[in-house]
Amino acid sequence: MPAAFAMLIGAQLLGEIARRLFHLPLPGPVIGMFLLAVALVTFANHWIVPSDGAPAPLTQVAQSLIGNMGLLFVPAGVGIVAELGVLERDWIPIVVGLLVSTLLGLVVTGLVMHHLTRLAERRQASASEEDRA
Numbered sequence: 001m002p003a004a005f006a007m008l009i010g011a012q013l014l015g016e017i018a019r020r021l022f023h024l025p026l027p028g029p030v031i032g033m034f035l036l037a038v039a040l041v042t043f044a045n046h047w048i049v050p051s052d053g054a055p056a057p058l059t060q061v062a063q064s065l066i067g068n069m070g071l072l073f074v075p076a077g078v079g080i081v082a083e084l085g086v087l088e089r090d091w092i093p094i095v096v097g098l099l100v101s102t103l104l105g106l107v108v109t110g111l112v113m114h115h116l117t118r119l120a121e122r123r124q125a126s127a128s129e130e131d132r133a
Contacts, residue, residue, distance in 0.1 A: 004057035008062075012029045018032075018035070
């Protein structure tokens with residue numbers, strides 16, 4: 001379990017290094033989790049049995065963190081309260097940004113899901129045609 005926690009922290013550190021090195025506009029932990037996901041997919045045959053998902057220790061650590069996720073939002077909530085003056089002054093652009101980004105996220109997610117579903121259907125049809133032949 002300590003190795004799995006170190007893997008999560010290491011992924012976050014790599015993400016932060018990449019963000020600073022390449023001046024990326026994303027938070028380091030987001031980049032790190034993306035890198036971890038890529039590593040898990042890329043090296044799945046070496047770390048896991050394909051049907052099991054992530055390695056068991058990593059899954060345990062992740063479930064533990066998810067179980068306590070409410071505590072992780074406390075600093076963000078305190079930060080928002082500390083910046084109430086900014087919220088009062090700039091509430092219109094903040095609300096517009098939240099609405100637009102939410103709608104954009106929904107549209108992009110829907111389009112990606114639509115295309116992935118069609119791709120999966122084509123692959124399944126292709127595989128069933130090969131089985132018939």
